[in-house]
Amino acid sequence: MSERVHLSPPAVHERVRRLRRDGVIQGTVAKLDGTKIGCPLLAFVHITTEGWGMTEPVLALREMADVEEIHTATGETCLILKVRCLRPSSLEALLSRIQAIKGVRTTHSYVVLGTYLERGPMPEIPEPQSEEK
Numbered sequence: 001m002s003e004r005v006h007l008s009p010p011a012v013h014e015r016v017r018r019l020r021r022d023g024v025i026q027g028t029v030a031k032l033d034g035t036k037i038g039c040p041l042l043a044f045v046h047i048t049t050e051g052w053g054m055t056e057p058v059l060a061l062r063e064m065a066d067v068e069e070i071h072t073a074t075g076e077t078c079l080i081l082k083v084r085c086l087r088p089s090s091l092e093a094l095l096s097r098i099q100a101i102k103g104v105r106t107t108h109s110y111v112v113l114g115t116y117l118e119r120g121p122m123p124e125i126p127e128p129q130s131e132e133k
Contacts, residue, residue: 039066039084042112043091046077047098048105057102066094077108 002012019025034040049058054072061067061081069082081098085091088111095107 034084039086041085041087041091042115043083043085044110044112045081045083045095045098046073046108046110047079047081048076048107049078050103050105052078055103058104060101061098064094064097066090 002009005012007015016025034042047058049055058079061070061079066083066085067081068084069080071080072078073080083091083094085094091109091111095109098104098107
């Protein structure tokens with residue numbers, strides 16, 4: 001990392017320590033392979049709700065093990081979920097549970113066929129300054 005940002009290893013260590021302290025780095029997590037942990041089916045579920053829709057029944061989505069992420073969104077959908085399931089029938093069961101939640105109007109699901117990039121936010125790394133002669 002130090003080579004990439006053009007700093008010494010101790011300087012990088014100190015900067016990471018400060019970023020953790022300031023809340024920029026919020027945690028360190030293991031990135032799991034869905035296929036290897038028995039959840040090979042990745043899908044995104046768009047949910048339309050009545051009104052704002054962030055009611056306690058809708059917030060109960062947080063307790064569903066298949067739900068990895070919940071995002072509010074603009075446009076024709078209210079919520080976007082990232083879910084991982086064992087098989088199509090597992091996704092179907094999850095969708096049935098979601099559709100039974102009070103306040104949920106519709107769901108639209110999109111099954112992922114392949115993933116080519118999956119990463120967190122990337123800060124802009126400044127270009128190295130060239131020495132002018």
